[in-house]
Amino acid sequence: MVEHSLWHEHYKIRTNVNGHKQSISLAPTPTPKIGAYFGWRWIFLGLSVSIPELVGNSKPDKSKQEYVFNLYSSRVGVDLYYRKTGSNFRIKSYSGFDIPDTYIGQKFDGLKSKIVGLNAYWIFNNKRFSYPAAYSQSTNQRISCGSFMAGFSYSKHNVTFDHTKLPDDMESQIRPSMRFNTLKYQDYNLSFGYGYNWVFAPNCLFNISVMPALAYKKTKLNGEEVDEEKKDWLKWMNDINFDIITRAAITWNNEKYFVGASYVMNTYDYRKKDFSMTHSFGGLRIYAGFNFWKQKKYRNNKN
Numbered sequence: 001m002v003e004h005s006l007w008h009e010h011y012k013i014r015t016n017v018n019g020h021k022q023s024i025s026l027a028p029t030p031t032p033k034i035g036a037y038f039g040w041r042w043i044f045l046g047l048s049v050s051i052p053e054l055v056g057n058s059k060p061d062k063s064k065q066e067y068v069f070n071l072y073s074s075r076v077g078v079d080l081y082y083r084k085t086g087s088n089f090r091i092k093s094y095s096g097f098d099i100p101d102t103y104i105g106q107k108f109d110g111l112k113s114k115i116v117g118l119n120a121y122w123i124f125n126n127k128r129f130s131y132p133a134a135y136s137q138s139t140n141q142r143i144s145c146g147s148f149m150a151g152f153s154y155s156k157h158n159v160t161f162d163h164t165k166l167p168d169d170m171e172s173q174i175r176p177s178m179r180f181n182t183l184k185y186q187d188y189n190l191s192f193g194y195g196y197n198w199v200f201a202p203n204c205l206f207n208i209s210v211m212p213a214l215a216y217k218k219t220k221l222n223g224e225e226v227d228e229e230k231k232d233w234l235k236w237m238n239d240i241n242f243d244i245i246t247r248a249a250i251t252w253n254n255e256k257y258f259v260g261a262s263y264v265m266n267t268y269d270y271r272k273k274d275f276s277m278t279h280s281f282g283g284l285r286i287y288a289g290f291n292f293w294k295q296k297k298y299r300n301n302k303n
Contacts, residue, residue, distance in 0.1 A: 004032070005034075006032050007282075009280065010278075010279070035047055065082070066081075074127075076122055077151075078119065090108060092105075110164070113158060121211065134262070148194050152189070153189045183277070187268060191213035192212070217270060218239060243266075257290045263285075
């Protein structure tokens with residue numbers, strides 16, 4: 001399989017103190033990549049490289065790293081990932097500042113983050129509903145069908161933010177609750193959702209799945225544990241937030257050749273009394289490939 005992918009991420013930092021709201025949205029320039037892969041059943045292994053770096057239009061950003069492992073089987077799915085951002089963030093939007101919008105698009109190298117995580121989920125209707133048909137092209141689904149899914153996720157986040165690198169007009173007005181240096185938290189969540197495969201034409205399939213999650217986040221802000229005032233037996237409720245994983249795919253697969261596209265987005269929401277941050281990252285993949293060495297027992301099976 002050959003693949004063109006576009007990876008992106010987005011951070012929105014907000015504060016709300018006594019009704020005075022302020023927010024900053026930051027995102028790097030999306031990274032287009034091209035790669036080649038070889039797969040067996042549920043697993044694809046390969047290598048992708050940044051297109052601008054490949055054609056010599058930009059220098060490699062050695063501080064940026066990304067490793068992803070996905071397994072889609074009929075019963076279970078697993079996502080393993082490690083992401084370390086580079087320094088190519090830009091200011092996408094802001095509000096609550098008494099300044100014009102002239103800084104939108106300006107480069108900002110004061111945000112860096114690392115995240116390592118695991119998503120694991122179970123597909124209930126695994127006899128009729130096929131995730132591999134939508135995401136690993138190893139099977140075909142002939143009839144439209146859906147399934148409920150339940151999962152568990154763990155991730156560890158490490159965010160550093162240097163507000164002194166903001167434009168002077170913004171830095172002088174930024175609220176004290178947004179003047180943090182490091183935010184570290186561990187995220188444990190339980191998710192439950194639904195996925196549906198729509199077979200809208202012969203060999204053509206469209207999938208969409210959404211898995212909202214109830215998440216427990218244990219946090220250290222500037223190296224100290226965050227502990228808001230509340231009765232002892234209710235303190236844990238301050239660390240409950242919501243996350244969500246969204247997937248969509250469209251593919252044509254005649255068992256020999258296949259083409260398609262898929263999109264996966266992870267969203268983590270961190271909220272406290274006067275400070276919140278939403279982090280989302282995901283990737284769009286456009287691919288084409290072919291199957292060979294079909295197992296003997298399936299060679300004459302068209303179902």
